[in-house]
Amino acid sequence: MTRTEKAKIIGKTLDSLYPETPIPLEHSSAYTLIVAVMLSAQTTDKKVNEVTPALFKIANTPEKMVNLEISVIQNLIRQIGLAPTKAKNLHKMAGQLIDGGGMRADWDYLESLAGVGHKTASVVMSQWYGLPAFPVDTHIHRLAARWGLSNGKNVDTTEKDLKKVWSKDVWNRRHLQIIYFGREYCPARNHDLRKCSICSWAASKKRITQEMKNKN
Numbered sequence: 001m002t003r004t005e006k007a008k009i010i011g012k013t014l015d016s017l018y019p020e021t022p023i024p025l026e027h028s029s030a031y032t033l034i035v036a037v038m039l040s041a042q043t044t045d046k047k048v049n050e051v052t053p054a055l056f057k058i059a060n061t062p063e064k065m066v067n068l069e070i071s072v073i074q075n076l077i078r079q080i081g082l083a084p085t086k087a088k089n090l091h092k093m094a095g096q097l098i099d100g101g102g103m104r105a106d107w108d109y110l111e112s113l114a115g116v117g118h119k120t121a122s123v124v125m126s127q128w129y130g131l132p133a134f135p136v137d138t139h140i141h142r143l144a145a146r147w148g149l150s151n152g153k154n155v156d157t158t159e160k161d162l163k164k165v166w167s168k169d170v171w172n173r174r175h176l177q178i179i180y181f182g183r184e185y186c187p188a189r190n191h192d193l194r195k196c197s198i199c200s201w202a203a204s205k206k207r208i209t210q211e212m213k214n215k216n
């Protein structure tokens, strides 16, 4: 079976499991979304949604954020990982946005902001601006390899491969559907790929054997 054929069946499974694709991170503007996505690095969306209400109550615009001391920002987000670095980046990003005229759908501009990489920019481009993008984090990277949709050694290659097997008009929802699927079905370890609704037929025999060996 070719990658495209596999992707078609996986796409149908994902569409039937997740016909709706609500955005997991709470936000009310492009700015609050980019802040939430930036905060979500190496922590869960749930945790981010717990801290952002207090943060956005005080600073839901770059102008308000830049007026806060970094220590105040850090205190507001202290429950999430990498808070000191994220607080510094939030402060710097707010200044950059004020100088740059605010949020806009511009890849180079967004990726030039402190703490914003290609994945974060991709989430904002797709979820706020509605432009086709395929944010690939480590979870999507791992699943794409297991499903045989990519043998990419890094997230950049996986992104290119996923963009080839699915058409532009579904990229935004596929990204979210794969995240939902991973959260619901894919435990971090000790599970049997032969019992999975996707890996059981999509993963290569070699990979299944390898994972079974690792399990034992």
Ligand code: SF4
Binding pocket: 146, 182, 185, 186, 187, 191, 192, 193, 194, 196, 197, 198, 199, 200
């Ligand atoms: S076997 Fe199923 S549950 Fe495990 S990684 Fe593959 S898709 Fe996820």
